[in-house]
Amino acid sequence: MATITELKCAVRDTLESRGVMGQLKARIRAEVFSALDEQREPRPPLPRENLLINELIRDYLEFNKYRHTASVLTAESGQPDVPLDRQFLANELNVTEDASSKSVPLLYGLMAHFVNxxxxxxxxxxRGGSLPAATPAGNTVPGLDA
Incomplete structure (x- = not known):
């Protein structure tokens, strides 16, 4: 007869081998962040550069099926629940795409551009861009505007 500890280990191993354990952990983190956010003061407006960067990251995460990680990003950052339109994002980044680049996240195309x-x-x-330098909290740093 198996002990409780052996059963717990067997269940954990099974969930890990099926790839479910990581999804469960990410989902729990997302729910914790969501619960904590409900008790906080309202967030300041999300700066434009953070909105664009977060959207590039979300696009990458969702493409790679890291949906729970994307939900944590959305919950923690204050990113809108509805993703920005890809064409809008490309226009904001001054990016022109061809048919093949539209099948992958914009971040891949940007990476390829810089690598090549x-x-x-x-x-x-x-060089310093036209966007103001931002702190991790999303506030601009006075005197560092380009």
Whole structure:
């Protein structure tokens, strides 16, 4: 007769081998963040650059079927529940797509661009953009606007 500990281990191993354990953990995290958010003060407006970055990440997560991770991102960041329209996002990023690039997340196309189009020495020169520098909390840092 199996002990309780052996049964727990067997169930855990089965859930892990089926890929369910990670989904359950992500779902629990999302629910915890959601419950905590309900008790907080209203969030400040999400800065434009954070909205765009979060949307690129959500697009990537959902493409790769990391839906629970995407739900945690949405809950924790204050990102709108409804994803931004892809064409709107591409326009905001000044990106033009061809038919093949539309089948993968925009983040893949941006990554390919930077990997394949380096400047002198194969490096891409980054300069301060027109977006204000942001802190992790989403607040702009005074004096660091480009």
């Amino acid at each position: 189009s380096g400047g002198p020495g194969g490096k891409v020169f980054l």
